[in-house]
Amino acid sequence: xxxxxxxxxxxxxxxxxxxxxxxxxxxxxxxxxxxxxxxxxxxxxxxxxxxxxxxxxxxxxxxxxxxxxxxxxxxxxxx
Amino acid sequence: xxxxxxxxxxxxxxxxxxxxxxxxxxxxxxxxxxxxxxxxxxxxxxxxxxxxxxxxxxxxxxxxxxxxxxxxxxxxxxx
Amino acid sequence: xxxxxxxxxxxxxxxxxxxxxxxxxxxxxxxxxxxxxxxxxxxxxxxxxxxxxxxxxxxxxxxxxxxxxxxxxxxxxxx
Amino acid sequence: xxxxxxxxxxxxxxxxxxxxxxxxxxxxxxxxxxxxxxxxxxxxxxxxxxxxxxxxxxxxxxxxxxxxxxxxxxxxxxx
Amino acid sequence: xxxxxxxxxxxxxxxxxxxxxxxxxxxxxxxxxxxxxxxxxxxxxxxxxxxxxxxxxxxxxxxxxxxxxxxxxxxxxxx
Amino acid sequence: xxxxxxxxxxxxxxxxxxxxxxxxxxxxxxxxxxxxxxxxxxxxxxxxxxxxxxxxxxxxxxxxxxxxxxxxxxxxxxx
Numbered sequence: 001x002x003x004x005x006x007x008x009x010x011x012x013x014x015x016x017x018x019x020x021x022x023x024x025x026x027x028x029x030x031x032x033x034x035x036x037x038x039x040x041x042x043x044x045x046x047x048x049x050x051x052x053x054x055x056x057x058x059x060x061x062x063x064x065x066x067x068x069x070x071x072x073x074x075x076x077x078x079x
Numbered sequence: 080x081x082x083x084x085x086x087x088x089x090x091x092x093x094x095x096x097x098x099x100x101x102x103x104x105x106x107x108x109x110x111x112x113x114x115x116x117x118x119x120x121x122x123x124x125x126x127x128x129x130x131x132x133x134x135x136x137x138x139x140x141x142x143x144x145x146x147x148x149x150x151x152x153x154x155x156x157x158x
Numbered sequence: 159x160x161x162x163x164x165x166x167x168x169x170x171x172x173x174x175x176x177x178x179x180x181x182x183x184x185x186x187x188x189x190x191x192x193x194x195x196x197x198x199x200x201x202x203x204x205x206x207x208x209x210x211x212x213x214x215x216x217x218x219x220x221x222x223x224x225x226x227x228x229x230x231x232x233x234x235x236x237x
Numbered sequence: 238x239x240x241x242x243x244x245x246x247x248x249x250x251x252x253x254x255x256x257x258x259x260x261x262x263x264x265x266x267x268x269x270x271x272x273x274x275x276x277x278x279x280x281x282x283x284x285x286x287x288x289x290x291x292x293x294x295x296x297x298x299x300x301x302x303x304x305x306x307x308x309x310x311x312x313x314x315x316x
Numbered sequence: 317x318x319x320x321x322x323x324x325x326x327x328x329x330x331x332x333x334x335x336x337x338x339x340x341x342x343x344x345x346x347x348x349x350x351x352x353x354x355x356x357x358x359x360x361x362x363x364x365x366x367x368x369x370x371x372x373x374x375x376x377x378x379x380x381x382x383x384x385x386x387x388x389x390x391x392x393x394x395x
Numbered sequence: 396x397x398x399x400x401x402x403x404x405x406x407x408x409x410x411x412x413x414x415x416x417x418x419x420x421x422x423x424x425x426x427x428x429x430x431x432x433x434x435x436x437x438x439x440x441x442x443x444x445x446x447x448x449x450x451x452x453x454x455x456x457x458x459x460x461x462x463x464x465x466x467x468x469x470x471x472x473x474x
Contacts, residue, residue, distance in 0.1 A: 018132040018145055037117045037150070038432045039468050053413040063472035066413055071468035073118050073150035077142035097211040097224055116196045152197050152229035156221035176290040176303055195275045231276050231308035235300035255369040255382055274354045310355050310387035314379035334448040334461055353433045389434050389466035393458035
């Protein structure tokens with residue numbers, strides 16, 4: 001059996017509207033509500049996104065909550 | 080270990096009937112109902128779609144709700 | 159970082175028995191029942207399939223319901 | 238943006254133990270119980286498998302039920 | 317449209333700690349508890365793993381239960 | 396039908412913030428709470444991560460619990 005070894009560095013595709021939309025929410029520290037499968041709605045501000053997770057600050061000074069993108073059913077700005 | 084770096088810019092495949100169907104709903108501002116896993120049915124009009132999310136306007140002037148495509152179980156025009 | 163841009167046009171693989179089975183249900187307008195995750199059982203006739211969705215007509219003259227293939231747990235002909 | 242068009246014909250990998258295990262259940266018409274997400278346990282005999290679905294006969298002469306492989310949580314022979 | 321035909325033989329990546337961890341549980345016939353989505357906790361000993369399924373023996377002489385890896389939420393040794 | 400055989404050795408992409416965030420939690424033995432689909436919240440310290448699982452120690456001397464990354468909805472440091 002032939003084999004090859006690879007390491008894929010996936011980058012966020014900033015040409016996608018949703019990636020840019022989330023970057024705006026991050027940049028403006030917009031309060032958001034994220035509906036998470038099996039958990040319910042989490043509120044806070046987004047600190048960063050990568051290909052697998054959204055990092056949510058639920059309260060000043062508390063550690064970030066990593067939310068699995070696949071489990072984040074809906075994302076919306078509050079207000 | 081060999082490695083390579085890549086950045087994939089996935090584009091919506093407009094030859095797919097479902098992509099075109101959704102584009103029509105967007106273009107005509109057709110009211111839709113989307114059944115979202117663990118959330119229930121959301122109503123509104125679609126503003127855009129990309130490879131990962133549908134952007135739903137639930138009410139005039141309210142921020143868009145991003146719906147994870149993987150969590151959108153059914154999509155139908157109302158009326 | 160190197161990058162490449164690609165657009166993948168996925169086609170339905172008509173050599174798969176399930177794709178052909180669904181094409182038969184479409185061609186013969188066979189009434190079907192589809193169990194959809196978090197929604198329950200939907201009945202109707204299939205109008206088309208693509209790589210991401212099944213298009214179900216639940217009643218004559220009503221708009222089609224797009225069913226996310228990943229959320230369609232079981233599909234069976236009625237009768 | 239460069240683009241390329243491709244059609245992938247995925248084949249079942251018959252070197253995988255699970256594919257062979259399922260082929261045995263099909264060949265010997267072994268009664269099976271399949272736990273399907275959001276549906277419960279379905280019993281019958283398997284007629285075929287492909288990359289996306291398992292085809293279950295729940296009763297002689299009734300149409301086959303296509304079970305989405307991703308929704309089939311457990312599969313076991315009865316008896 | 318260009319097309320190409322391919323058959324991918326995915327192999328278990330034995331450099332991954334989790335694959336080796338599961339191989340150890342198999343080799344030592346360690347009793348395990350596996351939490352399966354929508355099913356609950358199944359106990360037994362693992363007989364093999366492949367890219368898609370874990371094969372669990374729930375009782376001596378009973379047929380193996382194939383557990384969809386995607387539905388196996390947690391896996392732990394008992395005791 | 397042409398075919399090719401391949402063995403992919405996926406490596407963790409340490410350029411992703413979430414991978415580094417989890418590596419920090421592992422290195423500092425930070426107590427964490429992980430919300431697991433269909434299971435609820437598990438607490439402990441992370442021992443390692445790979446592309447498919449997180450290894451959680453729920454209590455000193457007890458065997459590790461492998462948590463399927465796809466089923467880990469949220470991950471946060473405690474305190």
